[in-house]
Every structure is written in structure tokens, then in C-alpha cells.
Amino acid sequence: MKELKDIKNILIIGSGTLGLRIALANALNGYKVTIYDIREEAFEQAKRIQGDLIKMLIKAGTISENDSEKALQNQSFTTDAKLAASDTDLVSESVTEDLELKKKVWAQFGKLCPEKTIFTTNTSSLLPSKYAEATGRPERFCALHFHDVFYANVVDIMPNPQTEPWIIDLLKAYGESIQQTVVIMKRESPGYIFNAMLISVLGAAGALVTFDVASIEDVDRSWMGNFKMLSGPFGILDEIGLDTAWHIVHVFKDEKSKRFSKLLDSYIQQGKLGRKVGEGFYKYPKPRFNDEDFIKG
Numbered sequence: 161m162k163e164l165k166d167i168k169n170i171l172i173i174g175s176g177t178l179g180l181r182i183a184l185a186n187a188l189n190g191y192k193v194t195i196y197d198i199r200e201e202a203f204e205q206a207k208r209i210q211g212d213l214i215k216m217l218i219k220a221g222t223i224s225e226n227d228s229e230k231a232l233q234n235q236s237f238t239t240d241a242k243l244a245a246s247d248t249d250l251v252s253e254s255v256t257e258d259l260e261l262k263k264k265v266w267a268q269f270g271k272l273c274p275e276k277t278i279f280t281t282n283t284s285s286l287l288p289s290k291y292a293e294a295t296g297r298p299e300r301f302c303a304l305h306f307h308d309v310f311y312a313n314v315v316d317i318m319p320n321p322q323t324e325p326w327i328i329d330l331l332k333a334y335g336e337s338i339q340q341t342v343v344i345m346k347r348e349s350p351g352y353i354f355n356a357m358l359i360s361v362l363g364a365a366g367a368l369v370t371f372d373v374a375s376i377e378d379v380d381r382s383w384m385g386n387f388k389m390l391s392g393p394f395g396i397l398d399e400i401g402l403d404t405a406w407h408i409v410h411v412f413k414d415e416k417s418k419r420f421s422k423l424l425d426s427y428i429q430q431g432k433l434g435r436k437v438g439e440g441f442y443k444y445p446k447p448r449f450n451d452e453d454f455i456k457g
């Protein structure tokens with residue numbers, strides 16, 4: 161199988177935050193999608209969130225009621241791994257971010273999937289070459305990393321050293337077929353493209369505050385005023401979740417990262433995890449940076 165027309169059946173492994181979104185994007189674009197998870201209850205949550213996403217897409221005029229009905233008919237949910245794998249052309253794996261779990265899941269599906277299947281992983285922070293061998297066919301294995309699928313519709317293609325070049329071409333065509341902007345990495349590198357840039361900006365913003373050069377508000381004001389953006393680095397951190405940011409930053413041992421992780425932790429200890437709990441660096445639903453006079457100072 162070397163052409164896009166040969167890809168019809170998609171298997172999504174993991175029915176969580178990202179799996180349900182990738183599944184819906186595939187179903188909306190005419191693919192037959194099987195969603196596999198070990199937890200039945202994950203399916204109810206996925207269907208509910210997909211329902212909300214569909215309403216949002218209809219409201220925005222991106223899809224019609226008819227499109228959404230057809231899409232839902234294209235999807236099926238199962239906890240039966242053998243059935244899920246039986247006729248799959250392409251796997252998109254979005255299980256919990258844990259290396260040992262990914263190795264286990266890929267060893268399982270590497271054995272269950274037919275020879276024709278192409279394997280992709282959506283890991284955010286693990287290097288796929290660390291579990292490529294577990295698939296049993298690393299030459300057909302490649303990272304295909306989504307952002308939020310519908311609003312931030314960019315995918316990174318990141319081959320591991322063994323990925324065959326034709327897989328990259330095919331994944332590019334496939335990514336475009338589900339309405340994504342495709343960016344291709346020449347080699348494995350932590351954080352892919354956007355996240356690697358974002359981490360640098362957020363790290364610089366953290367240093368300006370923790371070395372007492374500028375206030376949180378002025379860092380955001382500067383970013384927003386220069387780029388005409390709706391939020392600045394600390395508003396973005398609230399969106400990501402301060403706990404998630406801390407998990408990424410605290411592993412680095414340089415002085416800048418240590419100070420930044422201490423700043424994040426001081427908010428986390430007060431339960432201020434960001435927008436998801438109503439407060440982080442700012443209070444929601446009406447953060448100060450949304451005020452008309454914020455940019456003026």
C-alpha cells in the first residue's frame with residue numbers, strides 16, 4: 161500500500177482528549193474509524209465531547225448537520241483489540257503519555273494488525289525511536305503529532321531513523337486529507353516544531369519574571385502589543401495548565417528552569433492550575449488581559 165486511496169480504515173488507540181478529536185476529524189473526512197480503549201467509560205465521555213465539538217463546528221459553519229450525522233455513522237467503539245486491529249490501514253495511537261505503556265500497546269498491536277498497516281503515534285514528549293522496535297516494524301512507524309485538531313490544525317510528521325521515506329509522503333497526503341496543515345521534520349527532535357518554539361518563548365517569559373526584570377502583566381502586555389495577540393505567555397500558560405507546564409520544566413536543572421519551576425509550583429500549591437480550575441496567573445472567566453485597558457497599562 162503506497163497511495164492515499166488505499167487508506168480507508170483508521171484505528172484510533174486511546175479514546176481520550178486527543179484520540180476522540182483525531183477520530184472525529186477522520187470520520188468527518190470520510191474515513192471508517194474504529195476507536196479502541198481499555199475503558200468502556202472513556203467512550204461515553206468521548207461521545208459527549210465529540211457532540212460539543214460538532215455543535216461548535218456547525219455553529220461556525222464549518223460542517224452541516226448532515227455531515228455530522230454521516231461522520232457519526234463512520235465511527236465505532238470497541239474494547240476488543242483483535243476486532244479493532246483486524247482490517248486497519250492506519251493506526252493513530254493516543255494512549256496515556258507513558259513509555260512503558262506505549263511499548264506494551266505497540267507490542268500488542270504490532271502483532272494484531274495486518275501487514276498493510278501503517279503505524280503512527282501522537283506522543284507529545286517521548287522520542288518515538290524509544291519504542292519503534294516494540295511495533296515489530298519500525299520502518300512503517302512514524303510520529304504524526306496533532307495539536308488540538310480543529311482550532312490548531314497543524315500536524316508534525318517526525319520520522320524515526322528507520323521510517324521508510326514513502327511513509328512520510330503518504331502521511332503528508334493523509335494529514336492534508338483530514339484538513340491539517342502538515343509540517344515535516346527532517347529528524348527526531350524533542351518538542352516537534354511548534355512546541356520547541358513555544359517552550360523557548362515561555363522559558364524566556366519565566367526568566368524575565370523570576371529574575372525580577374518585569375512583571376507578569378508587562379511581559380504579556382509586551383507580547384500582545386507587539387504581535388496583536390489575544391493573550392501573552394502567562395495567559396498561554398494558564399491555557400496549557402500550570403501543572404502540565406511544571407511537568408515539562410522541572411526536569412531541567414539549569415538556574416532559569418529551576419526558578420521557573422519554583423514560580424509555577426508556588427501557584428500550583430495554591431490550587432491555581434490555570435483556566436481549567438478558574439484561576440492561574442489570571443482569574444477566569446474574565447482574565448485581566450481581556451480588559452480593553454490592559455494593553456494601555
Ligand SMILES: NC(=O)c1ccc[n+]([C@@H]2O[C@H](COP(=O)([O-])OP(=O)(O)OC[C@H]3O[C@@H](n4cnc5c(N)ncnc54)[C@H](O)[C@@H]3O)[C@@H](O)[C@H]2O)c1
Binds near residue numbers: 174177282
Ligand atoms: N492533551 C493534549 O493536548 C495532547 C496534544 C498532543 C498530543 N497528545 C498526546 O496524546 C496522547 C494521549 O493524550 P491525551 O491527552 O489524549 O490523554 P488522555 O488521558 O485524555 O487519554 C488517554 C487514553 O488512553 C487510554 N488508555 C490507557 N491505556 C490504554 C491501553 N493499554 N490501550 C488503549 N487505551 C489505553 C485511557 O483509557 C485514556 O482514555 C499522549 O501521548 C499525549 O502526549 C496530547
